[in-house]
Amino acid sequence: MTTNGTPLVELRNISISFGGIKAVDHVTVDLYPGEVVGLLGHNGAGKSTLIKCLSGAYQKDGGDILINGEIVDIQNPRDARAQNIETIYQTLALADNLDAASNLFLGRELVTAMGFVDDSKMEAETRKIMARLNPNFRKFSVPVSALSGGQRQSVAIARAVYFNARILIMDEPTAALGPQETNMVSELIQELKAQGLGIFLIEHDIHNVMKLCDRASVMKNGQLVGTVNVNDVTDEEILGMIILGKKPARAA
């Protein structure tokens, strides 16, 4: 993996506190085009919080977000979307009472010439992208509450993929999935990576990290333990970073 040139994303010295507790404490990570960076750490290590500063769900207290080397201001999810940052949240963030198409286009509805939402067009587009991502998906006209975990996940993924993301954030995308669906997500990650997207992947399963990620940034208690090239370390060494918060000497 080449890590020369300007990173696609650089989170520089990011800090955010909640009620006096430093959830993220001066953390710096970066991401290059065509790269998958794993964000690892225990529950409460601050990975999701860090990433929510990038996706606009939280506002950082300190530090800078740089996209292609330029400082950008991300105040809310709309700002993030304007930077072609798409996020698949752990909770999926779907409106359960709406159908797949309404969720896919939520906040970015296709409209007719008169400015009214074009449900037929949106459903047709949803059918197209689903045919690519999950050909078994058939339930287009029911609320997503009626879908299985895997089907819901594919709606969330379709939403991120449809809008030509440059930067994709995936928060434990396979946590609720069976083995077959997990494979599907893995293949998708490889495909998107080949298309030149940068992907931040929050993942607990160390095998998935070794398989999918180019680099891994490990966090503990809100601080960055270190960033390593996955090919240079063993899975035990990464586990050591997660558990003990110690960066292996030779990978430094």
Added chain:
Amino acid sequence: MTEAPPPIKVSAISRDAGPSPFARFIQDTEIDPRLVGMVGALLIIWIGFDLYAALVLGRGSVLLGSADGTAFLTPRNLWNLSVQTASIGIMATGMVLVIVTRNIDLSVGSIIGVTGMAMGLLQVEILPQYLGLGHWSIWMITVVAGIALGAVIGAFHGWLIAYRGIPSFIVTLGGLLVWRGMAFVAASGRTIAPVDSTFALLGGGPYGAIGSTGSWIVGLLGCAAVILMLVSGRASRRKHDFKLRPVWAEGFMALIGCGAILGAVLLVNAYPWPKGIVAAYGKATGQTLPEGTFISHGFAIPVLILIGVGILMTFLMTRTRFGRYVFAIGGNPEAAALAGINTRWVTLKIFALMGVLASFSAIVTSARQTSASNAMGELDELYVIAAAVIGGTSLAGGMGTIYGAILGALIILSLQSGMVLIGFGDGSYQKIVMGTVLVLAVYLDILYRKTIK
């Protein structure tokens, strides 16, 4: 001898036909089963009152063919029912949005009081000083000012709820008290009368209805709209290669839609002006109208306002981004925010809209009683909430329809007017019945939702 092979296909088709003819019918026509239930409940209430009046009280009955002025299902009674429904129905459409987003508005009755009072003072005591009594523009200025006031009050509630984080229950409970008090203070408790004569038409009555020809025009336009919607809906599905409804189902929907509209036209046209009004009208216009001249009421203006509001609100909820966001916020507020929806701004707009609709109801109510009093709209908030909930709006958020809320209002007002008709109109029994029906309706809805899951 060669025998024809057994018709395998038939059995395959019949297995496809699904569990019951009714379920298949619902599936093909894509009618909301809850709508069928509500219409059924309404018909049971109507028939029940009609038969009760006849069999228990020995009065007239339309169904038993002995109609007289005291029966329930007369054009006169149903016409009055439609006018009574207007005020609650208009507000119920807005309450759907409020409840869908997991909020509540307890202040709508008091907003009626304060906006109605403001409009009363404006048109009776203030504007005539500058424009002269009976000036043609008085009613328009009054209406615009009343709507603006409703919008401002609603927006203020919305701002406190969305941007200051005060629960809607508290904000609007406060509003209930504050605006009712303001309505009293505004005119020291006096009743302001009479309202401008053009303004009074907005409340219905013989002159406040559009007559026979006007009603036929409205009805035919309505039928044309129904057919146009079905045709364009079909065209859109074909364009995107979606499953089409069977042709018979399309025809059935057109028949039901147009039938209901034309039936309503026939009904309101069957209710004539009273003799005294005919005579007064004849005198005023200088015509000599023979004894027994039949002049139809036609649709009352407040009913047309309700229909117009219902159509616009349905459009808003199903065809605009705003409506989509209202449902999304109700289904999952966090997801809506993460999708980039400005949930606070949407919430503020919902309450502002509720304020506007309450001012519409204030116009209809004060025009109907041709006066403004500080007690206008008292307890209306409870009927409005009940109408929305009976109409299938879920208090858990995310679900509700405009037509359901209007039907809910019609059910509640049918109960109320029927109770009066059969002699239980003193209030206590009405309250007992209303309370029971509300709880029962919500329970049935819960049962229904469990079975479809």
